[in-house]
Amino acid sequence: MLLAQHDVFLRLFHDAKREAFHLEVQDTYDTPEESEPFRKFITNEHDDYEWFQPWLDHVRETTSRGVAVLRARVVSEPHTDYTRFSKAVARFNVEAGEDVRYLPRNLVNADELTRDDWWLFDDTVLGFTVFEPSGRWAGAAVTTDPHIVEYAREVKERVWGKAIPLKDYADQ
Template sequence: MRLFTGDAFDDLFRTFSRTAFHLEVQDTYETPEESEPLKLFLEGKPDDFGWHQSWLQLVEEATSVGRSVTRARVVTVPHVDYTRWGLTVAELNIAAGEDIRWLPRHHAEGIDLPPDDFWLFDDERVVFTVFEPSGQFVGGAETTDRHIVERCRSVHQQVWQRAVPHAAYVAT
């Protein structure tokens, strides 16, 4: 596996051809860059979302030229604080061009979910997201192993079929 960090990880979103799909399977992420914004949310205070702008720009760049960025979040119900916050932040991602869906964990029965989040690029390569024990995002570990790619493609299809589009999910 090859590890992509920093700008090299960001370049993955500038160089894919057609599709980038992200599967998130954790209920909580304790990344340092999100700790203060999450705290503001929990205290009911405003956030300028400056910490999120670089991601939104990557999504806008990709989607403005016809490439697709999609995300499915498998979540436990009732929602933990991180998920409730994520539901509000998702609005920014969607405005930038990302398609986000939500799958309650109890509706994922029968899907062989991996223990780790991954990005599936162009149905040809998988990049697993890597975090330090402290929660700090490290980057992505890439593989093109056909068995792993096929498993992730299958999980993507199953999850996407069952997942609820963001607008419909927040309406319920």
């Protein structure tokens, strides 16, 4: 596996021709770049979301080339504070062109998931999300091993088929 960081990771989106799919399976993330926005959310303070713009610009560029950006979040209910935060921010993902969906954890067997988050590009390139002990995103451990990629593709199909689009899930 190759650790893809920064521009090398973003190149995976540029090289994608059809789809970039992201599976998130944790209920809480402790990434330093989100700590202040998360604090503002919890304390109901104003946030201009400027910190989120680079990602949103990246999504707009990717989707403008006809590449779908899909995100499935497997979440516990009742929601953690972090899930409430990410659900509130997800409207910006959707406005930028992502298709964001939620799957309540009780609707999927844990054995049908992976323990790690990952990105799957065009069903051929898989990047497992890597976090430093501090919680900071460190990149993606990338593989094209056909057995591992096929397993991830099967998980994607199971999850995506059951996941609820943000607009419908937000009404719950």
